[in-house]
Amino acid sequence: MPGVIGLSTYAFFWRWHAETNPRPIDLHDMLDRTADLGAPLFQICDYPLVEGYDPARLRAHADRRGVTLELGTRGTAPDHLARYLSLARALDVTLVRSMLTTDRDDAVAALREALPAYERAGVTLALETYEKVPTATLVEVVSTVDSPALGICLDPANCVAALEHPTETVTKTAAWVRNLHVKDFAFTRRDGWVGFTLAGCPLGEGLLDYAAMVAAVRPAGRGINQVIEHWLPWQGDSATTCALEDTWTATNLETLRSWNP
Template sequence: MKLGISTYAFRWEIDEMEPGLETILHFVRKTKELGGEVFQICDHPPIEYLEEEELLQVKEAADNEGIELEAGTQGITPDHIRKYIHIARVLGAKTLRTMVHSKEAHPSMAEAKEWLKDVVPELEEHGVKIALETYEPIKTRDLVDIVEEVGSPHIGICLDPGNSISELEFPRDVIDQGTAYATNVHLKDFVFQRKDKSIGFDLIGAPVGEGQLDVAYLLESLQKEDIQVNAIVELWLPFQDSVQETIDVEDEWMERSLKNMKKALNREHV
């Protein structure tokens, strides 16, 4: 298992930067500095507007740093997926994380299955695997049904046990249902804490391995199914007292998350 960082872990810093090639190159280098082995460029639309030569510069920079690249977007309309298969191919990315729904399209189960079947030949041709993320609009059992119906090793699940809590799915249930089909893992830890005056709860982020995500159970489940995938750190970091302080804490949480995961994997020396 390689450990990586998503653009979702850099969300506060990335919002302060101009979109474009230099920003992506910056985060490739930063992934290396923080101890990551993979950089997942996820839900970052500016990458769609890079010329092929610029995408090749991203690949070259990642190769020079020893960083594997992954791509990510939202939606499964065939034309959109084909666009991202091309981006993934140029970047040398073997994983394309996406979601069934996008802002523009909310397919039925039948449509989702047909759309994905339509792009399987291109996925096979270019050696790219789709990872459909577990998240609140889609029950995990329905995501599994889609993957089973399509029936291709190039269509799997991005296992993110924290996302489905708002749909009242327990993280362990998400792990139990989705692990066998995992082509990617998102490591996003969380804690529930009572609001002021004990009126309800807040669900907020934590460094991976320091919250309520059962990391050991997740790793054991992957091991039992003999699933070899990359695990990508994401963060639900609340805003601090200033933008710069928030960015500093973001970096600190990422370093702690990767250190905790390396310890969990008995890779402290890495």
């Protein structure tokens, strides 16, 4: 079954961010915006408030709008992963993204305890590439556990902060990828040319080698969903930032669709 293109809570970050937005939107609003843009997938990622929602009501809303859900959290503690598996089953979710927050040996032990339940439920756990865990270590954990319910969520931009080249991240993880986070990024000089800032940019305008990533991972042939995220810098005020975020979400979705006819 071919993968689909969807949106993440990170595509609406400044819209739901209560610390900066005086009128933050909620998950039902994000679902509606996703459906209105014609995206069939919405990943609820790093949004702990989801644990306080009525899963039956949230799933019914997603079903009405024709949107499939995925989940995202952090950590590998067995009790935490069990809670998210329970939530995944209630929401008819088949992929949960997480991140390693402990060392290799503890992660392997925790995953070996947690994953049999994921296997029985037909739910995949995808561990994301990011700067606090060397890509080689992440691959070692996944290959050592060797579960059909375990894979990698690939986001090559995240590893740049650890001086890992995006191309190397893609090459090392390609065989294990079960989910793609798609966001573009670029370096810009700081004022006075003192250092650089690494931040997001509209898809197709930065350093993400999307063609090479897709050639290595083959998402269409392997049923891997592609989820749009942003690293949109704060623009000085909520209204301006949210307006630009809306533009990025719509145009990045249009761009990604054009690359996947």
